Amino acid sequence: MGIAQRTMKLFxxxxxxxKADNWSDWRIPGVLQxxxxxxxxxxxxxxxxxxxxxxxxxxxxxxxxxxxxxxxxVIPLILVNLLITFTLPVPGFPTGYIGPGGLADxxxxxxxxxxxxxxxxxxxxxxxHLLQTPTCQQRYKTGPYDPEGLLNWLMVATTAYAGYLQGxxxxxxxxxxxxxxxxxxxxxxxxxxVCGSGLVLLSVLGGGLWVFPSGPWxxxxxxxxxxxxxxxxSGLAAWLLALLVKLIDGAESVKWSGAVCVAVGRNSISIxxxxxxxxxxxxxxxxxxxxxxxxxxxxxxxxxxxxCPICANTSERWRRSAPF
Numbered sequence: 332m333g334i335a336q337r338t339m340k341l342f343x344x345x346x347x348x349x350k351a352d353n354w355s356d357w358r359i360p361g362v363l364q365x366x367x368x369x370x371x372x373x374x375x376x377x378x379x380x381x382x383x384x385x386x387x388x389x390x391x392x393x394x395x396x397x398x399x400x401x402x403x404x405v406i407p408l409i410l411v412n413l414l415i416t417f418t419l420p421v422p423g424f425p426t427g428y429i430g431p432g433g434l435a436d437x438x439x440x441x442x443x444x445x446x447x448x449x450x451x452x453x454x455x456x457x458x459x460h461l462l463q464t465p466t467c468q469q470r471y472k473t474g475p476y477d478p479e480g481l482l483n484w485l486m487v488a489t490t491a492y493a494g495y496l497q498g499x500x501x502x503x504x505x506x507x508x509x510x511x512x513x514x515x516x517x518x519x520x521x522x523x524x525v526c527g528s529g530l531v532l533l534s535v536l537g538g539g540l541w542v543f544p545s546g547p548w549x550x551x552x553x554x555x556x557x558x559x560x561x562x563x564x565s566g567l568a569a570w571l572l573a574l575l576v577k578l579i580d581g582a583e584s585v586k587w588s589g590a591v592c593v594a595v596g597r598n599s600i601s602i603x604x605x606x607x608x609x610x611x612x613x614x615x616x617x618x619x620x621x622x623x624x625x626x627x628x629x630x631x632x633x634x635x636x637x638x639c640p641i642c643a644n645t646s647e648r649w650r651r652s653a654p655f
Contacts, residue, residue: 341367341600348607359460360452360479362603369488373495376404381499385407392632393503397496405492409558412485418557419447429555433471444476445555452480466554478554493530493565497523497572516580523573530566534559 333593343365370545417427424443430436432444443449444467452461461477479487501519508515534540537546538559538610579589597600 332435334371334378334439338367338371338374341370344600344604350605356459356463358462358477360470360477360481362479363600365479365484365487366491368484369491372408372488373491376400376520377493377495380404382483393500394508396499396503400492405489405496408485408489408492413558416447417449419450421447421450429550429552429557431467431471431473432476433473434468435471442474444471444473448482448555449476451482452477455481459472463540474556476554476559478556481511484555486558490556490565493561494568497526497569515608516576520573520576523569523576527566527569527573528570530562534562534566545643 338345341363345361345367346359348363349358349361378405382557385599388433416429420426421443422441423427424446425515428440428446429448430443430446432440432442432449443604444465447639449461449611452458456477458475461475461480463475465473465476465478467476500522504519504522508518521636534551535551536559536651538551542557547559550558551560575592577590608637
């Protein structure tokens with residue numbers, strides 16, 4: 332029940348942020364909607380594939396844990412996305428097209444931005460419920476396209492899955508280890524660096540990023556949440572996490588409390604909503620943000636909205652750690 336409730340809360344909150352004048356053109360997909368789908372998928376996988384309470388891990392269980400999640404979690408998400416993207420026939424356009432459409436390719440595929448991505452979203456949500464002003468529109472004069480569409484939800488879930496497995500393996504390493512804490516920290520740092528390197532290498536090789544001059548098989552594209560983009564961003568995130576582990580849990584000479592990271596991590600959704608809330612208010616009230624004064628005020632409001640939760644949580648951590 333808790334999984335379903337949190338999923339619905341995130342989805343409804345995302346719909347609120349997408350506020351439109353009426354339902355006929357209300358954007359249904361969105362960032363929080365994609366996160367809600369990712370949370371649902373990974374949470375159900377954790378519930379169904381992970382250990383039950385009272386069971387402790389052994390070395391043999393670790394390989395089974397990783398194997399089950401890859402076979403029944405990560406790989407199906409990737410395969411479904413790739414199969415639909417590259418094999419689904421799209422009426423009037425070549426199968427497997429993932430270009431921007433519009434003026435690209437001599438205007439031959441003007442209304443086929445993202446290929447199967449746009450086609451699936453049009454069938455499920457209808458075209459008027461998608462983002463009407465995608466980032467590629469200014470350059471290529473395209474029509475509607477949603478970078479947080481249905482197929483992209485699968486790859487957002489894959490990215491979340493990568494983070495889930497890193498965190499789960501960290502806890503397993505701690506549970507199995509009989510060595511001092513410093514050695515556990517060093518082992519986890521090495522694990523993150525190796526995993527990050529593997530993901531980056533897979534992105535380069537699997538996406539064909541080394542293919543010149545014809546271009547990669549699967550280009551780095553955030554709007555498509557392409558496989559190469561997911562692998563590369565997950566690998567870079569693993570490297571960054573390794574650095575933070577070293578800074579926060581490392582030797583005394585470089586040790587850092589990580590208070591800001593804790594504050595952002597605990598309030599990430601709140602910060603995201605507060606940053607967008609001024610824009611939502613202007614949109615709901617029908618106020619234009621075109622003027623320079625309103626645009627400047629909007630930037631200030633977003634900055635304050637971001638800093639307030641961080642400062643509040645950081646000061647609370649300092650207060651608790653104070654010796655008096």
